[in-house]
Amino acid sequence: MLIDLNALLSGSLPPLGSGSAQLARHHSRRWSQDGGVRARALGVNHRLRGSLTAIKTRAPQLGGSFAVWGGLFSMIDCSMVQVRGKEDPWNSITSGALTGAILAARNGPVAMVGSAAMGGILLALIEGAGILLTRFASAQFPNGPQFADDPSQLPSTQLPSSPFGDYRQYQ
Numbered sequence: 001m002l003i004d005l006n007a008l009l010s011g012s013l014p015p016l017g018s019g020s021a022q023l024a025r026h027h028s029r030r031w032s033q034d035g036g037v038r039a040r041a042l043g044v045n046h047r048l049r050g051s052l053t054a055i056k057t058r059a060p061q062l063g064g065s066f067a068v069w070g071g072l073f074s075m076i077d078c079s080m081v082q083v084r085g086k087e088d089p090w091n092s093i094t095s096g097a098l099t100g101a102i103l104a105a106r107n108g109p110v111a112m113v114g115s116a117a118m119g120g121i122l123l124a125l126i127e128g129a130g131i132l133l134t135r136f137a138s139a140q141f142p143n144g145p146q147f148a149d150d151p152s153q154l155p156s157t158q159l160p161s162s163p164f165g166d167y168r169q170y171q
Contacts, residue, residue, distance in 0.1 A: 073095050076095040077095040080094055092123050093127060096119035096122060099119055
C-alpha cells in the first residue's frame, strides 16, 4: 500500500488498523518533529554546536530565575530569623515553601500549593542532609582538636618570656 507525501502530511491516512498506516503516522510524526529530513542535523559536531547554542541562549534566563529565587528565599529567611528570634532549620524549610508559593502565585492557588509543598520538601531534604552530615562529622571526631591556651588570655605571671624583653606593643 503506497501513501503519498501529501496524504501523509495532511493527515488523511488509511484506517488505524493497518500496519502501514501506523508506520506512516510514526514517520509523519518524526517528519514534523525534526522539521523535515533536510533540517535534520548532519553529524555529531553539528548537533553539539546546536546544543551549545541552545544552552547559551537559555543561560541568561535561567540565571535570572535563579537570582530571583535566591533573593526571595534569602529575604524570607532573614525575616523569619528576625521575627522568630532564632536560627534553626524550620526557618529554611518555611522560606522554601513560601518562596515556591510566591513565585507560583500567577498560576493560581493550586499551583501555589504544589510549589509550596515542593519548596518545603526540597529544603527539608537539604536541611536534613546537613544535619546528618554534621552528626556524622561530630561522631567521627568526638573530642575535637585540642587547642593550646591563648597567650593573650593568660595572667601576666604565666606569659611566656618574650625575645624582646619587657617590651609590649599593645597595652
